[in-house]
Amino acid sequence: MTMQLAMVTVDSDDPGPLARWWAEQVGGQVVQDFDGGYVMVGLPDGQPALAFQKVDDPTPGKNRIHLDLTADTSVEAEAERLVRAGATEVGRHEAEGFRWVTLADPQGNQFCVAEGH
Incomplete structure (x- = not known):
């Protein structure tokens, strides 16, 4: 199945x-x-x-499952747009040339935005 x-x-x-x-x-x-x-x-x-x-009673603290999204623009531009819309930037990351930004939505749920694969 x-x-x-x-x-x-x-x-x-x-x-x-x-x-x-x-x-x-x-x-x-x-x-x-x-x-x-x-x-x-x-x-x-x-x-x-x-x-x-x-x-x-939503689960307190950092969510255990999060969304990984890809941007059709630059990661920086998309992160800036999301912050203007009400998200909060949590951190910027890079590993082996792959970059992504971790953000939190207006209720604190974290998610990541990366360059398209």
């Missing part, structure tokens, strides 16, 4: 605004909103969906 990644789900104490923020950043759109308790973002080109679910 082969599995396919269908969706990445993020816990949040306020999923609606976070879902809308992510939809704007990745060119998606909110496709389902179940009374603000579960919000799904559809992404273009058959990419897995993003979902945001309301939980009373």
